[in-house]
Amino acid sequence: METLVPRSTCHHTTIRIATGCPTEFIDLTARIEALVSQADLRFGFVNIQSLHTTAAIVLNEHEPLLLTDFETLLDRAAPQQAGYRHDDATIRRVNVTADERINGHAHCRALLLGSSVCLNVVDGRLQLGRWQRVFLVELDGPRARDISILMLGEGGR
Amino acid sequence: METLVPRSTCHHTTIRIATGCPTEFIDLTARIEALVSQADLRFGFVNIQSLHTTAAIVLNEHEPLLLTDFETLLDRAAPQQAGYRHDDATIRRVNVTADERINGHAHCRALLLGSSVCLNVVDGRLQLGRWQRVFLVELDGPRARDISILMLGEGGR
Amino acid sequence: METLVPRSTCHHTTIRIATGCPTEFIDLTARIEALVSQADLRFGFVNIQSLHTTAAIVLNEHEPLLLTDFETLLDRAAPQQAGYRHDDATIRRVNVTADERINGHAHCRALLLGSSVCLNVVDGRLQLGRWQRVFLVELDGPRARDISILMLGEGGR
Numbered sequence: 339m340e341t342l343v344p345r346s347t348c349h350h351t352t353i354r355i356a357t358g359c360p361t362e363f364i365d366l367t368a369r370i371e372a373l374v375s376q377a378d379l380r381f382g383f384v385n386i387q388s389l390h391t392t393a394a395i396v397l398n399e400h401e402p403l404l405l406t407d408f409e410t411l412l413d414r415a416a417p418q419q420a421g422y423r424h425d426d427a428t429i430r431r432v433n434v435t436a437d438e439r440i441n442g443h444a445h446c447r448a449l450l451l452g453s454s455v456c457l458n459v460v461d462g463r464l465q466l467g468r469w470q471r472v473f474l475v476e477l478d479g480p481r482a483r484d485i486s487i488l489m490l491g492e493g494g495r
Numbered sequence: 496m497e498t499l500v501p502r503s504t505c506h507h508t509t510i511r512i513a514t515g516c517p518t519e520f521i522d523l524t525a526r527i528e529a530l531v532s533q534a535d536l537r538f539g540f541v542n543i544q545s546l547h548t549t550a551a552i553v554l555n556e557h558e559p560l561l562l563t564d565f566e567t568l569l570d571r572a573a574p575q576q577a578g579y580r581h582d583d584a585t586i587r588r589v590n591v592t593a594d595e596r597i598n599g600h601a602h603c604r605a606l607l608l609g610s611s612v613c614l615n616v617v618d619g620r621l622q623l624g625r626w627q628r629v630f631l632v633e634l635d636g637p638r639a640r641d642i643s644i645l646m647l648g649e650g651g652r
Numbered sequence: 653m654e655t656l657v658p659r660s661t662c663h664h665t666t667i668r669i670a671t672g673c674p675t676e677f678i679d680l681t682a683r684i685e686a687l688v689s690q691a692d693l694r695f696g697f698v699n700i701q702s703l704h705t706t707a708a709i710v711l712n713e714h715e716p717l718l719l720t721d722f723e724t725l726l727d728r729a730a731p732q733q734a735g736y737r738h739d740d741a742t743i744r745r746v747n748v749t750a751d752e753r754i755n756g757h758a759h760c761r762a763l764l765l766g767s768s769v770c771l772n773v774v775d776g777r778l779q780l781g782r783w784q785r786v787f788l789v790e791l792d793g794p795r796a797r798d799i800s801i802l803m804l805g806e807g808g809r
Contacts, residue, residue: 346503346660348695348806350774381505382647383542383613385697385770389781391713397610399548401590403580404602411573411603416725423717433715433783445718446725449765451606453711453784456542456613456697456770458645460507465643467546469590470610486779488772490696490805491647492505503660538662539804540699540770554767556705558747560737561759568730568760608763613699613770615802617664622800624703626747627767648804649662 347493349377352389352486357479361412363405364474366485370457371464373487379459382491387454389486392444392478394451399469412477416446444478451475459491504650506534509546509643514636518569520562521631523642527614528621530644536616539648544611546643549601549635551608556626569634573603601635608632616648661807663691666703666800671793675726677719678788680799684771685778687801693773696805701768703800706758706792708765713783726791730760758792765789773805 351373355364366386374384388395398404422442423429455472458465466472474483508530512521523543531541545552555561579599580586612629615622623629631640665687669678680700688698702709712718736756737743769786772779780786788797 346806350695350772381507381645383540383645383697385772387770387772387779389779389784391711391781391783396606397548398602398606399590401581401587403583403587403589404599407579407581407599407603408606410577411606415572415607415729420724422721424715424721426717430715430717432717433713442718442721445712446721449710449712449722449725450729452609452766452769454770455609456544456611458507458542458544458643460643460645465544465546465645467548467641469548470546484781486772486774488695488697488774488779492503538664538802540697540802553763554705555759555763556747558738558744560740560744560746561756564736564738564756564760565763567734568763572729572764609766613701613768615664615699615701615800617800617802622701622703622802624705624798626705627703649660 345493347379347491349489352484355474355483357476357481357483359479361409362476362479365400365471366474367471370472374459374464377489378494379489380462380492380494382459383456384459384489385454385456386472387486389484392441392448393483394448394453394475395455396451396473396475397455397470400471412447415450416443418443439478441478447477502650504536506646509641512631512640514633514638514640516636518566519633519636522557522628523631524628527629531616531621534646535650536646537619537649537651539616540613541616541646542611542613543629544643546641549598549605550640551605551610551632552612553608553630553632554612554627557628569604572607573600575600596635598635604634659807661693661805663803666798669788669797671790671795671797673793675723676790676793679714679785680788681785684786688773688778691803692807693803694776694806696773697770698773698803699768699770700786701800703798706755706762707797708762708767708789709769710765710787710789711769711784714785726761729764730757732757753792755792761791
């Protein structure tokens with residue numbers, strides 16, 4: 339008889355995504371599922387963390403019209419033309435870079451959406467409901483975006 | 496003399512909640528506390544994850560009038576009648592089901608609130624402030640809702 | 653030859669912050685980094701959890717003008733003078749305290765921002781992008797605020 343002793347496991351990966359539009363929803367679900375499978379994680383957490391202040395991580399349905407509704411929602415909550423002090427070069431003194439963009443709206447939208455999502459893994463499978471998908475939300479693209487993915491829990495067979 | 500060696504522990508449960516209203520805040524705190532106690536988790540995390548795209552998990556105060564204020568807030572941020580493309584049967588082609596509901600507003604509200612909450616457990620007790628309670632937020636009810644709850648950390652006495 | 657056997661590690665701290673304004677962003681990054689270093693956490697998670705219903709934890713850029721933009725955003729989403737039922741002493745019956753404040757707006761803002769952030773730690777370093785900082789967001793200050801910080805993962809050298 340074989341005794342299965344759970345062993346602690348921990349894996350980390352950074353993935354880079356090149357976005358193509360100012361606002362864009364990039365479905366990461368298949369990539370995350372592949373990482374969980376490769377890591378041989380049986381039970382535990384996957385924390386998916388954007389390393390940016392104008393890109394978010396969210397869960398919702400991958401239906402193209404709904405993604406345009408989300409864009410409308412974000413534009414209502416933090417309109418691009420609302421006049422952000424962050425974008426006022428006449429008064430701004432901190433964190434000014436050579437390639438500074440007009441992106442106060444993007445920071446505000448990221449604040450509302452959140453930077454990371456922590457998901458459960460059970461019996462080797464990422465826990466997602468029928469319609470749930472994991473998205474990187476680009477809010478100030480196009481840019482290269484890095485996402486830190488850490489898996490912690492009990493491993494393998 | 497007894498030596499206390501911490502041992503890694505991991506438990507998972509799915510709970511099902513039948514909601515009764517279009518918008519509803521269901522207090523899960525007592526259920527989560529009971530699960531932590533049963534799992535004998537001493538130090539670690541409890542990640543409470545909604546498996547739906549129109550139901551959220553949040554922390555806040557359980558005061559009935561405040562919950563109606565939250566409903567007003569959500570209605571201001573994503574009005575039910577704003578005309579969502581997700582609900583337009585003349586153009587919608589993806590993920591169409593037989594029992595499709597008019598629920599673009601519910602997806603938008605869920606996006607703002609978030610799908611999961613990760614809580615700390617210390618010395619066997621769920622860390623919650625005096626007024627903090629864990630809520631499932633139904634945004635497109637009534638429906639049956641499943642919540643995945645995973646606990647990971649150090650067990651035992 | 654030395655064999656590096658990962659050992660499970662778990663540390664918890666509560667930090668108290670005295671805030672000075674009704675709305676305030678307090679940068680916790682250096683404190684969190686010091687805690688990760690002291691805990692000798694090599695790989696794992698740090699979950700930073702506000703123990704309050706009118707104070708949030710968020711990630712974004714520490715640029716003073718941007719923080720005023722965030723305040724404007726919150727005031728648009730949940731205006732202070734919108735007339736919250738939670739603040740109506742003529743109908744309120746639940747959770748009434750002697751030092752009750754007019755703070756319906758603060759609860760609504762906290763609901764949108766979220767109570768906690770879970771961050772990855774890799775090779776002993778808190779994973780944060782170039783501009784990312786961890787903030788406690790005071791929404792109903794001045795007050796004394798407690799933050800629960802739990803670190804779980806693999807320790808040591």
